[in-house]
Amino acid sequence: MVPKNRKERPKEDLRKQILDAAKVVFKQEGFEATSIRKIASAIGYSPTTIYLYYKDKSEIIHALHTEGFALLNSRFSVLAMVEHPFERLKAMGRIYMQFAMEHSDFYEVMFIMREPVDYLANYCQNEEWMEGSTAFYALLQSVEACMAEGYFKNYEPIQMVMVIWAFMHGLCTMKIVGHLDQIATNKSQLPDPGTLMEDTFQAFVRLIESTQ
Known part of the structure; x- marks a missing residue:
């Protein structure tokens, strides 16, 4: 479920949510099987939103x-x-x-x-x-x-x-x-x-x- 106030979240809060979701997905599925789409889905956003913060999953795992x-x-x-x-x-x-x-x-x-x-x-x-x-x-x-x-x-x-x-x-x-x-x-x-x-x-x- 997508939170109703998602548009009001500060950028840093969204960045943290992306990283928290990525940790879970990487651990469950491994790096190769993880996609930006899966990370985005875990927090109820489109992949396009993720790309505003990170250019690819390698940059996410570095973060x-x-x-x-x-x-x-x-x-x-x-x-x-x-x-x-x-x-x-x-x-x-x-x-x-x-x-x-x-x-x-x-x-x-x-x-x-x-x-x-x-x-x-x-x-x-x-x-x-x-x-x-x-x-x-x-x-x-x-x-x-x-x-x-x-x-x-x-x-x-x-x-x-x-x-x-x-x-x-x-x-x-x-x-x-x-x-x-x-x-x-x-x-x-x-x-x-x-x-x-x-x-x-x-x-x-x-x-x-x-x-x-």
């Missing part, structure tokens, strides 16, 4: 990519209150997991789907990707601060950033796509399947902490 990183970076902003660098790094991991669970639609666009990366490669080669860079350098700065305290001996900062990111991404992705729950359900030797994600995270924390 979602950007919005997701802005939201993640806003979550990371509270880390400035955590004084000890290793505690700050652990808190960053927890925020990352929480974000992935609460915003799995954004997470898939940001870290699983290839299309946003293709967009950056094709259209943003000469521009700095501020949102992604902000998240990356927040992790790098925390790692470097930990190294100043004696952690991660014999490793380069970028090496540890990639190890930590790869682990956290793998853990969150396994949870989102259902692999982690499948393991928890079918492996009776697990002490507590309900805490598998938390237990795995804690094991990783102990592992990297032992590098001090």
